[in-house]
Amino acid sequence: MTASTAESVRAFIAIALEPGLVAELRKVQQELQARLPDDSVRWTKPEQLHLTLKFFGNVARENLENLTAALDRACAGIASFQLALENVGSFPHTKRPRVIWTGIGGELESLSKLQERIEQETGNFGDHKPERGFQPHLTIGRVKAFGMAARRVGEVVERAHVPRLGVWTVHQIELVQSELAPQGACYSTLSAVTFARDTDQR
Numbered sequence: 001m002t003a004s005t006a007e008s009v010r011a012f013i014a015i016a017l018e019p020g021l022v023a024e025l026r027k028v029q030q031e032l033q034a035r036l037p038d039d040s041v042r043w044t045k046p047e048q049l050h051l052t053l054k055f056f057g058n059v060a061r062e063n064l065e066n067l068t069a070a071l072d073r074a075c076a077g078i079a080s081f082q083l084a085l086e087n088v089g090s091f092p093h094t095k096r097p098r099v100i101w102t103g104i105g106g107e108l109e110s111l112s113k114l115q116e117r118i119e120q121e122t123g124n125f126g127d128h129k130p131e132r133g134f135q136p137h138l139t140i141g142r143v144k145a146f147g148m149a150a151r152r153v154g155e156v157v158e159r160a161h162v163p164r165l166g167v168w169t170v171h172q173i174e175l176v177q178s179e180l181a182p183q184g185a186c187y188s189t190l191s192a193v194t195f196a197r198d199t200d201q202r
Contacts, residue, residue, distance in 0.1 A: 007061060008060050025046075028162055036156055056122070071193045082168065089158075097157065175193075
């Protein structure tokens with residue numbers, strides 16, 4: 001895993017969450033942790049909770065302006081849409097979980113259209129090549145445990161009942177820099193692209 005350098009930036013595209021939804025996700029994390037052994041999961045910090053649309057890996061700093069222009073093209077004609085947070089689960093499966101996630105509901109066709117356009121316009125940026133197609137989810141924790149302890153985490157997540165946590169309206173996407181540090185990644189927004197059309201104009 002490579003970090004940002006003087007010549008490049010480790011970056012991704014994300015949709016930010018509203019503060020109220022971050023607070024609801026924090027409650028879910030705490031409820032799950034209460035049923036698990038200590039230190040079995042590294043929970044995503046509140047300031048790191050977001051919906052990732054595309055991870056670029058390293059992008060040359062000299063290409064950031066062109067990348068933002070490509071994102072402008074991707075968002076042209078896109079209208080605001082609503083998403084929801086609902087359910088929890090784990091990847092790759094409950095018997096050997098590595099990631100704990102919250103599902104995404106709402107206007108998924110609009111989300112898929114946006115993500116596809118981002119892929120089309122920005123496919124030549126960065127050095128990361130995705131191993132699988134886009135699966136909308138929000139990572140809330142990474143499993144540190146192994147073996148039977150990890151399986152216990154998967155069982156707790158599988159049995160958890162998480163109702164719809166809330167809905168928010170997506171008006172923009174953000175280009176985010178990820179700087180790796182011993183205490184975890186630190187995120188900072190490099191630019192934001194607001195959708196040109198509003199929901200009322202659809």
